Amino acid sequence: MLKPDLYIDTTGNKGRGVFTKKAFTANTVIEVSPVLVMSKADREHLDKTPLHNYIFEWGKLKDKCCMALGLVPMYNHSYKSNCEYFMDFEDDTIAVKTVRYIKEGEELTINYNGDWNDPAKLWFEVSK
Numbered sequence: 158m159l160k161p162d163l164y165i166d167t168t169g170n171k172g173r174g175v176f177t178k179k180a181f182t183a184n185t186v187i188e189v190s191p192v193l194v195m196s197k198a199d200r201e202h203l204d205k206t207p208l209h210n211y212i213f214e215w216g217k218l219k220d221k222c223c224m225a226l227g228l229v230p231m232y233n234h235s236y237k238s239n240c241e242y243f244m245d246f247e248d249d250t251i252a253v254k255t256v257r258y259i260k261e262g263e264e265l266t267i268n269y270n271g272d273w274n275d276p277a278k279l280w281f282e283v284s285k
Contacts, residue, residue: 158186158189159189159190159227159228160177160187162177162178162179163175163177163187163188163265164176164177165228165231168233168264171233173231174231174232174233175228175231175232175264176262176263176264176265177259177261178261179261180258180259180261181258181259182255182258183258184255184256185255187253187254187255187265188227188228188229188252188253189252189253190227190229190250190251190252191225191226191250192213192215192223192225192226192249192250192251193223193224194216194221194222194223194249195221195222196222197222199222200222203222208224213244213251215246216246225251229253232253232266232267233264233266233267234266234267234268235267235268237268238256238266238267239255239256239257239259239263239266240253240254240256240267241253241254241256241268242254253265
């Protein structure tokens with residue numbers, strides 16, 4: 158399920174991102190994306206490719222990884238994101254939901270830490 162009002166566009170300094178053509182209220186599910194689940198061994202190979210930045214840890218034990226389909230890989234990070242995501246390990250899906258009112262034309266962001274307001278430094282900041 159993907160809201161038809163979402164689209165990809167360029168951002169000022171992050172490359173491409175997900176935007177909306179209409180406003181959304183808080184707590185609106187805007188996408189439920191299927192995922193491709195892969196093993197820990199697969200992740201070791203993926204980490205050596207550009208896909209490293211687009212895969213998620215997966216499973217209750219975080220012993221697998223996944224690649225989300227749909228627009229999920231295109232949401233940019235924000236420590237104060239306007240959306241959050243939920244992993245369903247039984248259905249192999251990731252859902253994205255708004256955490257506040259979103260205005261028309263606004264970029265939709267998630268916190269890559271998993272919790273929409275988690276301030277922990279990310280892998281691409283720690284290595285700087």
